[in-house]
Amino acid sequence: GDVLTTTCMYNTEDRNQATVGGFSITDEMCVNYVHYYPQTQLELCKSAVDLGYLQRYFNLVNRFNDEEICVCPQASIRQQLSSVPWNAFNRDVLKSLYDFAPISMHCNKSSAVRFP
Numbered sequence: 001g002d003v004l005t006t007t008c009m010y011n012t013e014d015r016n017q018a019t020v021g022g023f024s025i026t027d028e029m030c031v032n033y034v035h036y037y038p039q040t041q042l043e044l045c046k047s048a049v050d051l052g053y054l055q056r057y058f059n060l061v062n063r064f065n066d067e068e069i070c071v072c073p074q075a076s077i078r079q080q081l082s083s084v085p086w087n088a089f090n091r092d093v094l095k096s097l098y099d100f101a102p103i104s105m106h107c108n109k110s111s112a113v114r115f116p
Contacts (some may be wrong), residue, residue, distance in 0.1 A: 006032055018081040018094070023050075042115075045107040051077070053101035061090050
């Protein structure tokens, strides 16, 4: 019944492109390390905005911009975000999406197999 909640704030107002999560110094990183006892099979948990909602964002932005952006399923989220003209409208729509879109979360066992 316990719950851990983390809120991360990352100011990217001076950027001219979307900031994505990753391991680069220019990427957004929000990491928690939790130590627990006794040992279990839990190795790692990750969460992200549901990919279906992100695809809807790219389709919407495509309709309201003069430039055609990549909404190809074979392109990575990073590639698709880098093709979005980063203006106030596109930024605000993405922020709204993050405020209501479902979060996809999964946890891996120490064997790297996902928990059901």
